[in-house]
Amino acid sequence: MSTICFYPNKLNNTVPLKNILLKYWGYQEFRPRQEEIIQSVLDGNDTLALLPTGGGKSICFQVPALAKEGLCLVITPLIALMQDQVENLKRKNINAVAIYSGMHRNQIELALDNCMFGDVKFLYLSPERLETEKFRAVLTRLNINLIAVDEAHCISQWGYDFRPPYLRIAAIRVFLPNVPVLALTATATPRVVKDIQDKLGFAAENVFKQSFERKNLTYVVQLEENKLGRLLKICDRIKGTGIVYVRNRRRTREISDFLNSQKVSANFYHAGLDPATRNKRQTAWMTGQTRVMVSTNAFGMGIDKPNVRFVVHMDLPDSLEAYFQEAGRGGRDGNTSYAVVLYEKADIIDLRHNHELSYPAIDLIKKVYHALGNYFQLATGSGKDRSFDFELSEFCNQYRLNPVTTFSALKFLEKEGYLMLSEDVGSPSLVNIKTKKENLYRFQVENPMYDPFIKLLLRSYSGLFTTFARISEAEIARRMPMPINDVIKTLHTLNQAGLITYVPRKEKP
Template sequence: MDIHQILLKYWGYNGFRPLQEDIINSALEGKDTLALLPTGGGKSICFQVPALSKEGICVVISPLIALMKDQVENLTKRGIKAVAIYSGMTSREIDITLDNCAYGDVKFLYVSPERIETEIFKERLKKMNVNLFAIDESHCISQWGYDFRPSYLNISHLRELKPDIPFLALTATATPEVVEDIQKQLKFKQANVLQKSFERKNIAYVVVHEEDKLTRLVKILNSIKGTSVVYVNNRKRTKDVAYHLYQNGISADFYHAGLTNEERNTKQNNWINNNTRVIVSTNAFGMGIDKPDVRTVVHMDLPSSLEAYFQEAGRAGRDEQKAYGILLLEENDRLNLEANITNSFPDLETIKNTYQALANYFQIPIGSALNESYFFDIADFSQQYNFKAFTVFHCLKFLEKEGYLYLSEANHNPSRIKFELNKADLYEFQVKNPKYDSFIKTILRSYAGLFENFTKINEFEIAKRLKTTKDKVVDGLHYLAKLEVISYIEQTNLPQLTYLTPRLESKSLYISKQHYHDRKEIAVKKMESVIYYAFSKHKCRSQILLSYYGEKESYRCGICDVCLERNKLELSDIEFSSVSDQLKKLLKEQPLSITDLVNSIKKVKEDKTIKVIQWLMENHKIITNDKNLLEWRK
């Protein structure tokens, strides 16, 4: 089927967005391709369409369970067979899923990068008719990227098993050095980058210096109508800010990763369907959500990187209508961000002690636990070993970056069952155990495929049909599992900790001081870029962001807070640049009085020169020295 027919049949679109078709054709020509599209640019279609146009299965490497589940659900709704392998699945479930990919009609297999190095995956992959490898969020492969995952470095090993299958890497956040690094680490046969400008002409980026952020937030939301996302940096504040908005007559709710799956789904759906106007969230909100009519994204705290800020602010205005990315700023925010960066690098001894405590907590002997996963309650662990949860989290993240283990995001894993007896043996069991006959029949009537695959179930729904309690259903399922009639995996919302190497003695744990130093240096550089963006008053906000992504020749946006101040000067960009360049050259040679400075500027009216000087002084580019002469600030 032609790619345009596929787009129309499954997505209902008559045409591709800019660059999508070029990316798709590059993949279909068998070329390794790096696709850079800004948030909301339609990255998933770039690998889903070419995969559907060819025989075989597309293997998608993705870092987030929530994203995998979301995409599998969306493809399934469109009648496309897709499956995912992620933390929380048993080895039996993984085995069955991979068999279906090798011998069935599955079109998309989503898998985390940690899974591709396991023997079971490698062996089954050999039997699969793979037509494309898609690497989503590919910036994770680079140590210069803002979310480095060491397991991404193993992706290039797939070439040894399927040397003729092209790689299509996709990301919305990559600086020039990350772009180069992605292609190098994935061993592209030749450089091939297809990039859409990161410019979002409809978004006005605004920084507001404000001590009373809550009052200003209410004013902003009252003056700019429409849906909004408000980002804060901790879970407690999501609730506090949402309640403040509610008290001020604004429909608002809060969201974070600590909520149950049902709570998150309800809050998310209410916001998507416009029953809730404002969602106040940690950075857990937004991945995979494509709501086009978001008018404002407000950050109440400084983000840790411009990549994170750009991605989150970019959730505004996907309908191409005017939207705002607003950062509320007070002087203490700089100190808080610096403290967060410092605290996110615990000392090496603390990291080793945390690793040892984990082994005690899970009762793991030395040399075991390779590729084994454990549900992990960070609050319980921290309390038991007298650690701060914040410190534990960052120790685990550092151990993750060193390749020792992997901590998944908090994630809802629903209950699943599979009948282990065949139909004849099950009938015999029901005859011998009449007490469980009705129970088993109700389950069989409620769900399909129970003899072939692990199937999601809802204990509460089963209880309603049997007119009993959920607890009694859970007890019955555990009893049937004990008798090996079924396999039963009970639901959980906890994240999972997976050991990527056999458990070591803590004294044998090697953490490179150079790696530690390098990662801290990268984090500090990213922080400095955020501080420059936030506290700069003389350069267009959009130009700062675009320059960070390597787009050095961009024009002023004309709509950010800095540009609006510049617009009041009533000078064209050419006039302003001409005067500013002359002023800079003169004042770098020697300090001058304002009269001498104005008289030195050629071919520009005096009143315009004075306006530029005033603007540069207000924005601290020109300063007055102790002799009352003007200097260019170093």
């Protein structure tokens, strides 16, 4: 009977797969096309899934990976999405890890060790990481049961978001000859559909497509000079939860304050907030304690709240693809929801200007790249797989560059695989004990002044020997008690002694 669980066939897979769905997601039934896609993967077929935003793409690879022994390799270009999905899986007691730029080398080694010898079910990677020597060295030692390629349209030069590093994904299939590929996207023309399958080396064409029409969504585009007044009317007339998107961080707070002053429960969200604050606000919104979230486009990725009744854009989105994705966060329960764009004539001028700034000249992109080498004092050909703290305003001031066009140039360099930007700012400090328990005990006996500190670490944080634990230097200082600067100094001392790996909180991208 165990074969039903691990390699279900078309006749008897329904109960086991739905048990997984119910156990981890709490759903009784699959959404349209999900079960067919999952079955195709379990039958060992390379599969391309075209599902609209909110169509449940992640379940299409998470369920079959849980139904089989081994590890699912998930390739995605978005660090924020990796982190979000890993946290969501962990909340379901599913072991998952992500490896991305900016991580300490010991973090990467420990994550890969846990994938080889532990019970990790999902390993999230960016396509650039596939080429690193460290990953290639362990690839054949990983029991990979599925390769999931998210945002698969990035592999096609005919797609709207072509990323050359995606072209390298097919190279690892030589080392994993019997492992199927599941490619997922919400955006693909017929030309891109064919290109995705060709570039990923599909054994045969195999496409599952769900209609992108969302009949329960009502789209409204309204010319409006008094946007705040119109937003308030929307909140008053449409009952239920909502999302309000704005272009800049300052406006998120201003509009949130305005709504609260009008007795509409609201909060604001953007990438500049620390992770603990973002998580707290997201949870409050997900559980209905907060009705309206006012946010930049940093909010919504990986979030599957079914009963969002309205999504309002106070500024014109940068692209139709971005708008379709953000508006699609409404009405995922199938009930009526409203997607509203409020604009004034000046917004069209601003959008055109922003569009021009988003596509800098090739000479400027080259200038920014060479300036980076000088800024970090890198010799020609060096710097691969190294991470650096980066302050955009300082960099632009030093080289007399426009911050907006410079950021756009950096994004182009990232898409082409020359570098990777991480906005993982404000993440908590991390600690892992890398020595054996007996060696740590010997150190405590021989250095009694550190004994209370080490004991407090072990009491306060679980899993220090097997993973990187998030710590709070302020909380440790309060419990010891000792000044926070002494806590940081002690952690650095233990790190230098080779007992722990201490990764301090990052204050810069």
